[in-house]
Amino acid sequence: MPGRTWAGTTLDDRKALRRGQLVAAGLDLLGTEGSAGTSVRAVCRHAKLTERYFYESFADREELVAAVYEHVGEEARQALVDAVRDAPTPVSRAENAVRAFVELIVDDPRKGRILLLAPLTDPALTRRGLHLLPVFAALVGEQLSRGDETERRMVAVGLVGALSNVFIAYLDGSLKVSRERLVAHCVKLVLGADGH
Amino acid sequence: MPGRTWAGTTLDDRKALRRGQLVAAGLDLLGTEGSAGTSVRAVCRHAKLTERYFYESFADREELVAAVYEHVGEEARQALVDAVRDAPTPVSRAENAVRAFVELIVDDPRKGRILLLAPLTDPALTRRGLHLLPVFAALVGEQLSRGDETERRMVAVGLVGALSNVFIAYLDGSLKVSRERLVAHCVKLVLGADGH
């Protein structure tokens, strides 16, 4: 019972479409204007929809922000998984992963800002503890060869912090360096964190 | 011409005292409730003063936030300078510096949160580019022995990011580890960033 069709599309189709527009608008605003500029009204204006449709897809502002963050996070996770698969040596794995991530955030700095900055700046995300960095850190930690449980965890947390900071500096232009050199340095960080 | 004395204190004295109360209240709110909870009204409520006295000492909300941040930043800077002075070897310098910083933010996590998180989360600080981490990073960079200009800069940025992330994880309890071990690990990070 998807309801009767309308202009060739079912109601659910259009609803999903509108949801997509809202998420896209949220991604745009959160990635450029930042958290403060991402209000329900601003998102609706940006998506050229009215508030009514906002609450059709999201219970409140928080849900939208979470959806945007998870959307970007999933994209990044997928990119990393794809990059690491079929890479035989640890060195090539690190290189591929770093390169994939750099490509993602250079192609679209909004996503980098959302991934790295938003969880620190938006109450809706900090309140939920919605923080993918720990998740990535855990993944990294599993790859490490040396040390006991907490040792690996500390190393992973530090490594993720180092990478984040370097990326952020690169993103906002305060670290002027070629992309190749950025990648090379990050690879060195990743490798250095493990085997030393 | 300090004006006539009042209840034993001059006007300027009381004005400075009120300013102190406001900064203290701002520190408390910014370090616990975060940026969103640090409104002019909330600060005044917290300091048990009325808005009138707020604008007696600060032109606007931004000035208060900046004052709080600079207050905490100066405290940290002083603690680091004191810790490093009279430490002969690079190793003892690193150890003392890390220990001093940990003491500062363990004694009072509000200060850690302000120092590490606030510049990322509060528009009043990001807008001013008021970010002490780059300053610290620059200081660290000068201490490094190897590499050319940009190389040192990248290393310093990464190191500061690693330390920040470890501290933040420690602060919010997601990194459960003894203080001694935290210090030891951070020292290792600092030393490892340079001589490898």
Add this chain to the structure above:
DNA sequence: AGGATCTGACAACAGTTGTAGTCAACCGAG
């Protein structure tokens, strides 16, 4: 005691926020 000065509570302004509701217009299936 008189009078300048300082204090604190409070109101007012215009703005934005999240969230909910109303209502006329539209559209396509029967």
Add this chain to the structure above:
DNA sequence: CTCGGTTGACTACAACTGTTGTCAGATCCT
């Protein structure tokens, strides 16, 4: 053609924001 689901513009609400202004009363010097 008509009727009901769908749309979008709009208003309403209460809560908050930064900021400025008012005004009665307390305080202390002369």
